[in-house]
Amino acid sequence: ILSGGLNNRYWVLDVDERPGLKTLTVSCSKSLHPTETCLLKDGWDMTPVCCGDVVHLEGCSDGGSWVVGREQGFLVLLPDSLISGTSISNSIRCMRRAVLGDMFKSFDGGSKQMLNGTMVHEVFQRAATAKDFSLETLSKMADQALCRPQYLGDIRCQDSTTVVTVAELADIEENVWSPRFGLKGKIDVTARVQIQKPRSGSHRTSEERTVPLELKTGKESNSIEHRSQVILYTLMSSERYHSEAGLLLYLKTGNLHPVVASHMDRRELLKLRNTLVHHIHNCVEKEAKRSRLSKLPDILTNRQTCQYCPQKRNCALYERLNCLIYSADDCEDVVRDFLQQETGHLIPPQLSYFSHWLLLCGLEATSMEAKNGRKRVWLQTAEESEKNGSCVGNVQLSGPVTVQSDGVFLHRFQRSSMVPQEGLASSGLASGDRIVVSDQKGKLVGLATGYLCEVSKTSISCTLDRDLSKFSGVLFRLDGDEGVVGLSTHLTNLSRLMENSQDSDRLRELVVDLRPPEFIYNLSSVLPREAKDTVANILKGLNKPQKQAMKKVLLSKDYTLIVGMPGTGKTTTICTLVRILHACGFSVLLTSYTHSAVDNILLKLKRFRVGFLRLGQGQKVHPDILPYTEESARKKGVHTLSELEQLYNKELTVATTCMGIKHPIFTRRRFDFCIIDEASQISQPICLGPLFYAKRFVLVGDHQQLPPIVQNQEARSLGMDESLFKRLELHSEAVVQLNVQYRMNRQIMSLSNSLMYEGRLECGSERTATALLSLPFLLSVQSELSSYSKSHPQHDLAWIHATLLPSSPVCFLDCSMVPALESVEKGGISNHTEAALIHRLLSLLIKAGCKPSDIGVIAPYRQQLKSISALLQSSAFTGVEVNTVDRYQGRDKSLIVFSFVRSTAEEGNLGELLKDWRRLNVAITRAKHKLLMVGSITTLRRYAPVEKLLNHLEYMPICKLDDLKGGIRSPCSLVHL
């Protein structure tokens, strides 16, 4: 989105370089006409700006020619990537460290001093808010701070002539997003101050200003880093307060330093920002059509500085990769020593693994960044965003703001009376959505974040992280916030895998070197005598492969892979496994990628009185599991470190998502086993995370079902969608297959057997094998159809009769000759004829007595779900679940209708989705009793997997809809039915 004005955005069309001078040809118009020029000189010419970049220009433009030089103007590179103040001030010493810090985020372990700093900040901010700095109050507040649960367990103007008086606090911990300068940050204290300066005569002038005030609790260094931080806060809040100076307060000494920035200071800091953002955005580069990792800023060879750098391992790893990629190994002795010390324990294949995955993550990050929707908050007006359904504008605070127990602020907004009334409920935002609050004018961007609670026609309530009551009267906009989750967890896990430690060494052997897993041969050595009876009892309920799986896990020294084919009772198996391990006294870390998968197992486990601790945000946890969360345990009162330790150590079993491993519990606890469900859908770097905390692990999944989603095409082709489950499967001695299924009847199962499992899938019982759809009122529907046929002999309805029959569990309706062509819309691909046909079939099936809640409709494309749902609005269809293939994985329904969607008249481009065998396999294995497939065989034959399925189907009914006379040509003619 390009624009002129205050937050202007220009596209760089051309870069002309000459010594000491860079000339950019830019345009802020979508048509790229007219163009303007921008002259960069006096050091600005070193800005790493490239063709195709978006820039923001400050200063004066004379008839379409900008000059950015020593005394005037700024250029902000890629301004929509907001860079934090601390990242920039960190880059002063070492740009390389700042870039690595952005990639490998949570790497800094923390220290006592940091914890102390956080607490002292809070005490000061509270005292300042209360305007009470008495010793008594301070010590009371300090005591309170010491008992605050979030700190528990987290172990890891001094100018003679000018007098500055802080008159009032405007805000504490104010959040600022500045799209103008491409900056973001949180300001410790925003203070209203009175500044009295001596004038040349005897008079003193006095003025009032609102300025950022930065607190420091450590040594009074008045360092360039500290002052830079203040300058950046002043700059990013300049549109709010128009201040030119800020304050730096050292709490240890009580000294207050005014920090006044010159143009030069701001200029140099913005140049640093530009360099930093350039490196962050260009971590991958193309060389002869192949992508590779880019070079980082140069390595600093200062022993003193590097010794304590939290990024030193990543720094060294990157340098080693450099040598691999660019075959340059002529480095200084100091550097060679450093590399040897940090990475000497790694062999080349391990470095390659790291390098390979870093590249994949870099590629994927590019694709994710392109889709990042957060910048809409400042680039799009509220009206534009409202049209997309991701925003509500023109709302005002209504009623008081109330503080909730968990420290969040409950706000209520209503549409301002100044603008035409329109229902809020239709906005597209729904309760539970994450939101960002900004002002309508775009001056106060990102004021607060939180969750929507309730959306009605007239008002919206939400819980926010900050109290906005002082903004009564201000017009706000609320934007849906998808958040910006980069790949820092991936990278952090990869980096940890390369660590020189026992845990990492072992995991590296298994995962990277693919060392064969080892097993012991005798169960009696692992089974405690007193647990034998209990275990034997639990085993009774299992079938043969399930029992084998249990045994294999107990005998494993490294890992076990459990292949859970569709319907084979994966959840039950995991639940039983946990019960057995629990009975043996083993501790278990139970995880999966999604909250719902974790809770599915826990819901079962709960019935067997196996205790567990569930970590994770209450908002995401299943209501019935909430009593087991840390949150609810804390409500009963946890006040001391030992109470907290007790809470964390009490249960043998701990459950959380793979991303939940940043929890402080993992700084202390190790587990005997880690079980990961859905493992075939988790990307390798994420799957590694929980494995660091367990001696042995169990991956449960099925690589014949859906793989991890990878957005970037190149990353996918380089293997990013290979899960750890798939990678380790080559060691067949570690694999147990659950092949006895209790879901599908014989005919439905045979599809999957011929498509994927080569006949290995078996029915668990004759009852499963022969179960059919129940349609109690089929007779009356049939007679209705017959009488319709009599009065309309031109419509041959034999195909409908055939389709409805419960005795034919698999049925393909071929629309090739109808024809039923797909349509490409903005939201994706859909097929209206298939949607209409499905609508009619469902009404008949429901009329025949099929319960709507027993029906699932599946399509590979979201847009098709929309067009089907739109037809199923009437209350008769309430309960029918319409969803994508991906979302149906792990679930089933008695009756499944699958819409293939794709159908083109000519040889067009085919999508990727249906080319995937695994997606098709998931789609056809969701039905228990009846599977109806709707699609155009002529088009679908071009997909290899569908072709194979169709060949198998020749033994089953395929209704060719061209056989009927007019009946389908206009599906509306079925309406009479």
Added chain:
DNA sequence: TCTCTGCTAAGAGGA
């Protein structure tokens, strides 16, 4: 050519 769920976050200080 479109499938998707995870995540609070910027900063807390030392050498």
